[in-house]
Amino acid sequence: MQGLDDMTKRGAILKGTASYSAPMEFNMQAAGWIGVVTEWLTERLPETGLAAEWAALPSVELGLPLDTPSAFKRTVAEQRIDQRLRWLGALPSKAALRVLATPQEINTQSLQAGRRELKLALTSRAVVDPARIEELRNLSSTAFDLTKLIRLCEELNLAFATESYLSMAMLTRAIVDHIPPIFGMKNFTEVASNYGGSTLKRELKNLETTSRNIADLHLHSQIRRKEILPTITQVDASNSLDLLLAEIIVILSS
Structure with missing residues (x-):
């Protein structure tokens, strides 16, 4: 997926600064990373809901600008970056499933193929076990x-x-x-x-x-x-x- 490696690299660099950065600098960098990924998702995968899902993940920050972050606060920030990196790592399969699963995409694929059958190829959580x-x-x-x-x-x-x-x-x-x-x-x-x-x-x-x-x-x-x-x-x-x-x-x- 074009651009995914760059998005992931930005997050990894940000995680490396969590143990020593000042809150203001770190918070701005974290907000910048989250914003860039949101924009990238909106452009690359529109109408899938993935940009909203990314934005809804827990925020990454070290507190107020003049705070002195505790070791616990820095650890939490690192864990939240890891959570977002794991989300990005699962993105290719998630995006493929999301696109294949949407009813309009299924119908469009069938129409483009010139057939009257609907082809389903998906894996999903079960609502009823x-x-x-x-x-x-x-x-x-x-x-x-x-x-x-x-x-x-x-x-x-x-x-x-x-x-x-x-x-x-x-x-x-x-x-x-x-x-x-x-x-x-x-x-x-x-x-x-x-x-x-x-x-x-x-x-x-x-x-x-x-x-x-x-x-x-x-x-x-x-x-x-x-x-x-x-x-x-x-x-x-x-x-x-x-x-x-x-x-x-x-x-x-x-």
Whole structure:
């Protein structure tokens, strides 16, 4: 990746000065390095979110201009530079994945190749743990067919891998609307209000409220002059969803 070695070298030089530099000089150099990399990412990898991800990493500084930095403060600065250097080291694979995974890029590649198939080549973190899906698949229930639930979980992982965040909101809503009969209830509002102890109720109520409201927002809103697409922060309900799936496994295993 053109320019990456230079960006990394700048960071390594900065780390070498952290043990002795005065705060003002060091802070200016650190801000300069972070700014240059941000500009480089914006130019080289636009519309990927990588520049924002870089900028959101912990700040690198030694305190106020007239401070006398402690050894601990200097060590923290070095560790934060190391964190940013590791991020840069993983950038080529991260950038390739980000570009390949975006829906518009997949569609563009298919169009340019003159074919009607979509080619996916990606690796991604799973929103629903594959081990949890396997536990569902291994359940033997005469009362409920879990085929659709398993497929919804698999498609949720695929939606995350391709950054299809609108689909994630809708799939999460579909899952919570699908499973209430397993709990002996008519809808998920009843499940969230009546099942489990206070901690579990709180998580299920959060899943009910956020998944329904966010999905409704994107499902039923009409087109307008300006649209803002959701981010993963808005649609990721993985923690609460995992608790829900775990309870389903407990119920159907007993």
